[in-house]
Amino acid sequence: MQVDNAVIRAQALCKSYQGQRVVDNIDLMIQAGECFGLLGPNGAGKTTTLRMFLGLTLPESGSLTILGHPIPAVAREARARIGVVPQLDNLDPDFTVAENLRTYASYFGLRGAAVETRITQLLVFANLQHKTDAPIDTLSGGMKRRLTLARALINDPQILILDEPTTGLDPQARQMIWQRLRELKQQGKTLILTTHYMEEAQRLCDRLAIIDHGRIITQGSPDALIQQHIEPYVVEVYGNGVQAASLADGSLPRSARIEQVGETVFIYMSQEDPNVMAMCQRENLRFLHRRATLEDVFLKLTGRDLRE
């Protein structure tokens, strides 16, 4: 049996808005030192769940403890040990970069020389040392996100809650955030993050839960989820959909599963089949042969329909 070292225990959490369940019986155990991902389509209930962790949204029913503190009853003590990167930036536009950190530290009752040292370290960590005295509105989106991450670390938290930390960032900025998050994990911090980028979850998360309509559909390590839910080999065939679909007729291994989305056909297979590639080449179709990813799992479990 695994040693239970849970820093977050959520049992049967529920929340409704206007009679609509947006968090529906969520059970989560998040272990100390792991990076846990919450994935789900828009409106799945990720942010609402995280707000409950902070005591900002009161659960209708269910129980929740964080670091041993019952939430929302003792949320203040819990929040003292948590760092938060919210989905929408709320940096203080009236202050410079360093002033933002200093002001935020004051909300924890932190001030003085120790804070100044910490600010210097965090600005180096976030690669913002050259922006110390810059006003917030002169920062790029990536810089703002990094500053928000630095701000979340001002109290040296045990748990970091990151709501879509890399949404809207360019690949360089995203890679840099990933690097920093790995460093934080190595320091022993527990990370809880939501994301719409499956490759991000696959790279960073030890375990993750896929949520839809407020319910956890599945949870486990990224590899385990791929193994459990999807065929390991995928061929994507592009172009004339009708033509590609005709591939399906008899020429595919019987176990293959076909999905057609517009002009693209996805062929999911339990084994590599050279015939499929040969056939695509013969028919002069553009195609991509690859291993199954978390994105395939996600789309299979939550469907390909747009939300909202």
Place this chain on the structure above:
Amino acid sequence: MRRALFLPALWRWVPVWQRNFAVWYKLFKPAMLGNIVEPLLYLLALGYGLGSFMSSDMAGVPYLHYLASGMACASAMNTASFEGMYSAYTRMIMQGTWVGMMTTPLSLRDVVIGEIIWAGSKGLISTAAILLIATLMGLVADARALWVLPLAWIVGICFGAMAVVITAVAKNYDFFLYYVTLLITPMMLLSGVFFPVDGMPQLLQIGAKCLPLYHAIGLIRPLMLGQHNSDVILHLGVIGGYIALAVPLAIRLVGRRLLT
């Protein structure tokens, strides 16, 4: 044991106040200029201009003296109200500052109380500026007028708390016009800032006496003019009553807005 990362209960509003003070201090000079020039213009225009048409004193003092003490009160009301409405709304909704604070050990109550005390402090600042001008113009009787400062703070807290109640239910900035038009402006005109309440129809007098500005003037004007203070308990009681109602209501309504 690691250090507790939150302040003792009585002091938690302080960092919220300090945050707002720090922002204000950045624009200290233009802000003070506004605080000084505007009332100065009013005093010169109305006090000398209008006052020169008056054949007799107003309630026993020259009109300029009367007006200065009235404006000291009205200014606390206006400044605290606007801080509690437009500026607070910007921080609450547009900038997400309050929710940002609430992801730290500060709670909604700490934030709202800090904002209200800050609004009161801005009221105090504007009254202090007028008191200074009035003193320099020789319109203040004696050192007893220093009592005006703590009173202006309390009056500012009262109007700040009322303003945050409105802010908590405001859908947008335009909503504040209702409050300003229906309450602040009538109070400004009918509570004895510019002329004594006694001359007004009975009904308006009763209305004025139910609202806090009348009582703020009742406390502050005699202190500036060197007159005898009467009904102190009544005046303080009404203002304290408004505070006692508005602060918990503000906390509750902001909670309904933000802790969804």
